[in-house]
Amino acid sequence: QKEVEQNSGPLSVPEGAIASLNCTYSDRGSQSFFWYRQYSGKSPELIMSIYSNGDKEDGRFTAQLNKASQYVSLLIRDSQPSDSATYLCAVNSGGSNYKLTFGKGTLLTVNP
Amino acid sequence: GAVVSQHPSWVICKSGTSVKIECRSLDFQATTMFWYRQFPKQSLMLMATSNEGSKATYEQGVEKDKFLINHASLTLSTLTVTSAHPEDSSFYICSGRRRGKFFGQGTRLTVV
Numbered sequence: 001q002k003e004v005e006q007n008s009g010p011l012s013v014p015e016g017a018i019a020s021l022n023c024t025y026s027d028r029g030s031q032s033f034f035w036y037r038q039y040s041g042k043s044p045e046l047i048m049s050i051y052s053n054g055d056k057e058d059g060r061f062t063a064q065l066n067k068a069s070q071y072v073s074l075l076i077r078d079s080q081p082s083d084s085a086t087y088l089c090a091v092n093s094g095g096s097n098y099k100l101t102f103g104k105g106t107l108l109t110v111n112p
Numbered sequence: 113g114a115v116v117s118q119h120p121s122w123v124i125c126k127s128g129t130s131v132k133i134e135c136r137s138l139d140f141q142a143t144t145m146f147w148y149r150q151f152p153k154q155s156l157m158l159m160a161t162s163n164e165g166s167k168a169t170y171e172q173g174v175e176k177d178k179f180l181i182n183h184a185s186l187t188l189s190t191l192t193v194t195s196a197h198p199e200d201s202s203f204y205i206c207s208g209r210r211r212g213k214f215f216g217q218g219t220r221l222t223v224v
Contacts, residue, residue, distance in 0.1 A: 041220070043217050043218040088155060088156070098144075098213070099146065099158060099161065100207075
């Protein structure tokens with residue numbers, strides 16, 4: 001069974017700090033990886049997608065992928081209170097079918 | 113990004129009744145849509161894959177006779193929860209298959 005593991009947290013960081021979120025996955029055939037932000041009671045919102053090994057940066061967010069270690073991470077620089085949410089890691093093992101397997105999410109709290 | 117609209121945002125129904133949830137792709141044609149369910153403090157779990165013009169594919173453990181899916185056009189998929197019970201109370205979310213990344217706003221179903 002394909003699994004995606006995340007530390008459930010909560011992860012608490014002060015405003016302006018770097019928040020580091022981690023995710024591991026079991027299916028070596030996984031091809032694409034996504035980070036979503038979900039506020040309480042709301043639908044997930046796509047933050048980052050990454051497809052190849054290395055880093056991908058978008059504003060304050062950096063996604064890192066290491067397929068050999070089956071590991072994906074998300075760094076949030078200059079964390080803001082508005083970043084407080086649950087972050088979901090999702091892995092596509094279905095190729096072009098894009099069936100996503102989600103982790104349980106990490107609750108991040110950014111303290112002013 | 114691709115826009116997926118879901119309706120209603122929330123619904124309360126009596127036990128034993130049926131509820132229909134709509135998922136529309138507003139700016140792209142979705143031959144495939146995905147239906148997820150999320151219980152409190154849990155991650156998204158894929159329920160079924162909806163295919164335009166053909167039968168839906170259900171994940172293991174999901175009752176196809178209870179969760180009826182219709183995908184009659186390239187822009188609309190519907191999920192009907194039949195004979196709803198309190199244990200069906202959950203957050204139901206659809207996504208359109210434009211790389212499977214973009215989600216509707218979600219429907220909070222409460223069965224009383």
